[in-house]
Amino acid sequence: MMYYTHLLFAALIALFLFPFNISPYIAFPLILVGSIFPDIDQPRSYINQRLNTNVFSKLSKHRGFFHSIWCIALVYVVFMYFFKQYLPYASLFLVGYFSHLLADGMTLQGINFLHPFSRLHLSGFIRTNSATEKFLALILLCALVFVLVF
Numbered sequence: 367m368m369y370y371t372h373l374l375f376a377a378l379i380a381l382f383l384f385p386f387n388i389s390p391y392i393a394f395p396l397i398l399v400g401s402i403f404p405d406i407d408q409p410r411s412y413i414n415q416r417l418n419t420n421v422f423s424k425l426s427k428h429r430g431f432f433h434s435i436w437c438i439a440l441v442y443v444v445f446m447y448f449f450k451q452y453l454p455y456a457s458l459f460l461v462g463y464f465s466h467l468l469a470d471g472m473t474l475q476g477i478n479f480l481h482p483f484s485r486l487h488l489s490g491f492i493r494t495n496s497a498t499e500k501f502l503a504l505i506l507l508c509a510l511v512f513v514l515v516f
Contacts, residue, residue, distance in 0.1 A: 367469045368495050369402050369412035374506035376401030376465040381513050383461065393458050400462025404470075407432040433470060434481040438463055473499075 367375075376397050386393040405411035406422040407430060414420060426432055438460050445456035470477045476489025492498050 371503045372401045376462045396458040397462035400459035433477045
């Protein structure tokens with residue numbers, strides 16, 4: 367999926383998680399950054415263009431380790447053991463991260479949740495950057511506006 371679809375999907379999920387114990391001015395950016403972060407393994411991704419780096423794309427193929435549940439588990443364990451006071455913030459980032467995996471699981475290419483240890487592959491019917499994805503993004507935007515207004 368494209369970055370804007372990931373952002374809309376994560377924002378909608380974030381609205382359903384309210385109330386946060388953390389200010390929404392901190393929570394929303396953490397969730398939104400988390401929602402585009404897994405594409406750090408794609409050299410032409412939105413996040414890599416902003417960070418101006420290709421380091422992570424050299425470490426993992428696209429939709430490899432960074433698109434697996436293991437990456438989420440690793441981040442969670444690191445924060446739980448070494449930065450416990452920041453765990454609520456990391457958890458919000460990981461909510462966005464997981465929303466990215468769910469959204470990519472709806473694409474034809476799909477994702478392998480347990481990469482590289484298993485082939486638990488989740489795939490759907492949406493071609494990335496297709497009219498179908500753009501329609502989905504429009505529906506997500508309308509739902510987001512509806513939830514915010516009503």
